[in-house]
Amino acid sequence: MTDTSTASGTPLFTALTPKVLRTEVLAGLVVALALIPEAISFSLIAGVDPAVGLFASCTMAVVIAFVGGRSAMISAATGAIALVVAPLAREHGLGHLFAAVILAGVFQVALGALGVAKLMRYVPRPVTVGFVNSLAILIFLAQVPELLDVPWPVYPLFAGGLAVMVFFPRITRVVPAPLVSIVVLTALTVGAGIAVPTVGDKGELPASLPVPALPEVPFTWETLTTVAPYALGMALVGLMESLMTAKLVDDLTDTPSSKTRESIGQGIANIVTGFFGGMGGCAMIGQTMINVRVSGARTRLSTFLAGVFLLGLCLLCAPVVSQMPMAALVAVMVMVSVATFDWRSVAPRTLRRMPVGETVVMLVTVVCVVVTENLAIGVVVGSLVALVVFARRVAERAHVEAVAAPEGRVVYTVRGELFFASADEFLARFDYVGDPDHVVLDLSEARVWDATSSAALDAVEAKYAERGKRLELSGLDEASKRLRERVREPAAG
Secondary structure, eight states: OOOOOOTTSSOSOOOOOHHHHHHHHHHHHHHHHHHHHHHHHHHHHHTSOHHHHHHHHHHHHHHHHHHOSSTTOOEEOOHHHHHHHHHHHHHHOHHHHHHHHHHHHHHHHHHHHTTGGGGGGGSOHHHHHHHHHHHHHHHHHHHGGGGSSOOTTHHHHHHHHHHHHHHHHHHOSSSOHHHHHHHHHHHHHHHHTOOOOBGGGGOOOOOSOOOOOOOSSOOSHHHHHHHHHHHHHHHHHHHHHHHHHHHHHHHHHTOOOOHHHHHHHHHHHHHHHHHTTOOOOEEOHHHHHIIIIISOOOSHHHHHHHHHHHHHHHHHSHHHHHTSBHHHHHHHHHHHHHHHSOGGGGSHHHHHHSOHHHHHHHHHHHHHHHHHOOHHHHHHHHHHHHHHHHHHHHHTTOEEEEEEETTTEEEEEEEEEESTTTHHHHHTTOOTTTSOSEEEEEEEEEEEOSHHHHHHHHHHHHHHHHTTOEEEEEOOOHHHHHHHHHHHHHHHO
16 A cells, blocks of 8 residues: 655655565554553543444544545544533433534535635644644643552553663664563563553453444434534544644654645544444544654555554454553553653753744643643634734834934834734824924835724824824835725725
């Protein structure tokens, strides 16, 4: 299986050589093993049977491997989606949950076709860094409960797992260190009969294949109004996480991806998942980091095999998988959180060099995500703070300088950008009382960007007119002239 499409239509990867094939297969297996306890945990958060989360992870991974826009990215059941659908599942049952998942997929397809992915260009880098760092923190915090109030052997097993993943790559990288860690610790606990929490303690694995079916709900307007708000929330949160994760993988691999195709692909995957009795999902940053950064996967094959292996492990290897110690998987996820965190962003050298405003934006994003455990809220709030910081910075670049001129005139030279944030300061820079009767406003080095700044020019002109003085505008570029004509037209009428 090869990945031959990118956003530009040029080949992204050639053939799967034996080396690449081995990397992709082993990466898919590691991801599948790590997905099992996560999917079960997310099912419990949503208040549904573990099979609902596991089936969602299987179908999401398999379908997105074909229809997604970002190679090697893992989509499955996620905590964010679980939090959104939990009230619906609790109050209305599984039928309404599956209907919401299908409708969320329809919303995502529609939003993708409408170009919602293009909005990602307006997410500044400090928000992206905050997004990554907050996810790393959430991944770490999610592992903490697994290390509290547990038998003492958990701690040496956990430490041993970390040691294997740190030192084994120095011996060889042919086999992923996380897989070695999981196999070694499982063999040790089973062989020595060590009693520690296992994957089986999280819930029973499914015993049969999922069968596609329509949700068991009345197809009425009341059902639609019940599930639509949850479906829209799922669609927005899922797209936000998926597009941010895709952007992160783009940066890690130095390869492009089609965000529009990814948006539509997420929708298709959720539609299929809803019909197969899954709780829905989106891109998973933690599993994607295991796949891309830790295991070195780069093609769609790893994503596809993660879903296939997950299903096979649940159906064919349930007794063995159930014996895997949670300490091994917790160690894997802790290493993922450490690898995911952008340590350069908090290094003293970086903080001294970086503008204070950008550091504030990054910290606000992290705090919002960690406190709310909602990535969408963090990204939106961080982007709004970045907008305020940017507006303030640009507003400070607008300067007004008065120069005396012949014939009893005074010339005000304006440099910079005139828009809503600089309008008040601009109005205060003129000596309306002391200036002569003829005032020239030179705008050849300025640009009028919005109706607020255009109204500020009108206000300056009116203030001088009230005192019997004339304001002459000069140097206004064509774009600014057209804007002023357009926004002043209603007032003239």
